[in-house]
Amino acid sequence: xxxxxxxxxxxxxxxxxxxxxxxxxxxxxxxxxxxxxxxxxxxxxxxxxxxxxxxxxxxxxxxxxxxxxxxxxxxxxxxxxxxxxxxxxxxxxxxxxxxxxxxxxxxxxxxxxxxxxxxxxxxxxxxxxxxxxxxxxxxxxxxxxxxxxxxxxxxxxxxxxxxxxxxxxxxxxxxxxxxxxxxxxxxxxxxxxxxxxxxxxxxxxxxxxxxxxxxxxxxxxxxxxxxxxxxxxxxxxxxxxxxxxxxxxxxxxxxxxxxxxxxxxxxxxxxxxxxxxxxxxxxxxxxxxxxxxxxxxxxxxxxxxxxxxxxxxxxxxxxxxxxxxxxxxxxxxxxxxxxxxxxxxxxxxxxxx
Numbered sequence: 126x127x128x129x130x131x132x133x134x135x136x137x138x139x140x141x142x143x144x145x146x147x148x149x150x151x152x153x154x155x156x157x158x159x160x161x162x163x164x165x166x167x168x169x170x171x172x173x174x175x176x177x178x179x180x181x182x183x184x185x186x187x188x189x190x191x192x193x194x195x196x197x198x199x200x201x202x203x204x205x206x207x208x209x210x211x212x213x214x215x216x217x218x219x220x221x222x223x224x225x226x227x228x229x230x231x232x233x234x235x236x237x238x239x240x241x242x243x244x245x246x247x248x249x250x251x252x253x254x255x256x257x258x259x260x261x262x263x264x265x266x267x268x269x270x271x272x273x274x275x276x277x278x279x280x281x282x283x284x285x286x287x288x289x290x291x292x293x294x295x296x297x298x299x300x301x302x303x304x305x306x307x308x309x310x311x312x313x314x315x316x317x318x319x320x321x322x323x324x325x326x327x328x329x330x331x332x333x334x335x336x337x338x339x340x341x342x343x344x345x346x347x348x349x350x351x352x353x354x355x356x357x358x359x360x361x362x363x364x365x366x367x368x369x370x371x372x373x374x375x376x377x378x379x380x381x382x383x384x385x386x387x388x389x390x391x392x393x394x395x396x397x398x399x400x401x402x403x404x405x406x407x408x409x410x411x412x413x414x415x416x417x418x419x420x421x422x423x424x425x426x427x428x429x430x431x432x433x434x435x436x437x438x439x440x441x442x443x444x445x446x447x448x449x450x451x452x453x454x455x456x457x458x459x460x461x462x463x464x465x466x467x468x469x470x471x472x473x474x475x476x477x478x
Contacts, residue, residue: 137172141369142321144176145346148371149323150307151181152344180346180371251285257297260423260447262404270304271311274402276330277423277446285309298330300402318380321346325374328399336380339390339398344373349385406444413438413462417474424449427471435462435476 147163155163167174251268257275265273267283269290275281279297290311292301303311305324313320313329317336320329325343329336338347348369370387372378375395378387390398397407406423408416414436417428423446430436438460444452456462456474467473 137176137368140170140172140176141180142348144173144180145321145348145369146310147177148180149310149321149344149346152323154307176369180369250287251283254280254282256280259425262401262446269306269309272302274300276300276401294329294331296331298328298401300326300328300399302326316350317382318347318349318385320372321348327372334381338372338378338380339395340372340374340376340378341395341399342374344371346370347372347378347380347385347387349380350382400443401446404446406446408440408442408444410439410441412436413440413456413460413474416440420444420449420452423447425470428474429467429471430474432475435474438462 143166147166150159151163167177255263255265255273255275257263257277257279259278261277263275265275267273267290268285271290273281273283273292276298279299280295281297281299282293282295284291284293288309290306290309292299292311292313294313294315299313301311301313301322303322303324303326307323311322311324315329315331315336317331320327320338322343322345325340325345327338327340327342327345329338331337338345346369370378370385372387375389375392376387377390377395377398378385394409397409400407406419408419411419414430417430421428426449440456440460442455442459444455453462453464453472453474456464461476462474463477464472464474
C-alpha cells in the first residue's frame with residue numbers, strides 16, 4: 126500500500142481537551158486576538174468544530190458561541206483566512222532574512238536583561254508539594270489568589286507557569302476556590318481524570334477506584350481518563366465516546382476506569398458533602414459500613430464490624446472530625462452499637478444479643 130494514501134486518525138482526546146479550554150475561556154470573554162485564534166482552530170478541521178459545538182452546547186449561557194461557530198464555518202472566513210494566515214496565529218512565521226531574527230533576539234535579550242536590573246527577577250513559575258497527615262486539614266493560599274482546602278491524608282503537587290495552573294492531586298481530597306484568569310486555565314489532575322476551570326469552586330476526591338467531583342460555583346470541564354491503554358480498558362473493551370463533559374454548579378460527578386456519571390445534588394446534600402471543611406462529618410441514612418469507611422480516613426484505628434446486619438444499619442447525624450471516642454458514644458446512643466478495643470489500634474463494633 127502506498128504511504129501517501131495513509132491518513133492518520135485525529136486524536137479525539139487532544140481535540141476535546143483543546144475544545145474544553147476554548148469553551149471555558151469563551152465563558153469569561155475572549156480578546157480580539159483570542160477570537161481570531163479560536164476561529165483559526167475551528168476552521169482547521171471539522172472535528173474541531175464538532176467538539177467545540179458539543180461542549181459549548183453542554184456549557185450553556187454563552188451568547189457568542191453560536192455566532193463564533195457560524196462565522197468559523199462560513200465561506201467568508203475561509204476565504205479571508207487561508208492556511209498561512211491561520212498558522213500565523215499559532216506559530217512563529219519564518220523570517221525572510223535570517224540576520225533580522227538574530228538582531229531581534231539580541232534586542233529582546235537586552236531588554237530582558239535591562240528589565241531584570243531595574244525590577245529584579247520576576248517569578249514566572251511556582252512549584253510546591255503539600256501534604257496532610259491522617260486527621261489533619263490545611264488551607265493553602267496559592268500565588269494566583271486561589272485557595273485550596275486539603276482534607277485528611279492528602280497529597281497535592283502544585284505547578285504554575287506562564288501558560289497554565291496545574292495541580293496533581295496524588296491522593297485524598299481538596300476543595301478549590303479559583304481566582305478567575307482566562308489566560309491561564311486551572312487544571313486539577315488525578316489518576317482517574319482531570320477537571321479544568323477558569324474561575325469557579327469545586328471539590329475533588331480521589332482514591333484507588335474512583336474520582337468524585339462536586340461543583341459549588343460555575344462550571345468545569347471534566348475529562349475522564351482514557352481507557353485506550355489495554356490495562357485500563359473495561360472488560361468489554363469499549364471506550365467511552367465522550368471523554369470530556371461539562372459539570373455545572375449543583376452537580377456531582379463520579380469517574381471510574383469504566384464509567385462516568387453526573388447527577389444533580391440538592392443544596393443540603395452539597396453542604397453535607399462538604400461539611401468536612403468545617404471539621405464535621407454529616408451522614409443521612411448511610412449504612413454503618415459506609416460511615417466507618419469514611420471515619421477511617423480520619424484515624425489510624427482499624428474498625429471492624431463482624432455482623433452483616435449491623436453493617437447495613439442506617440446512620441444519621443453530625444460528628445466532629447477527630448473526636449473518635451465521642452463518635453463511638455454517639456453510635457451507641459443512636460443505634461445501640463457497642464464498641465470495644467481488641468488491640469492497641471483495633472476496635473470492634475457489635476450489638477448486644
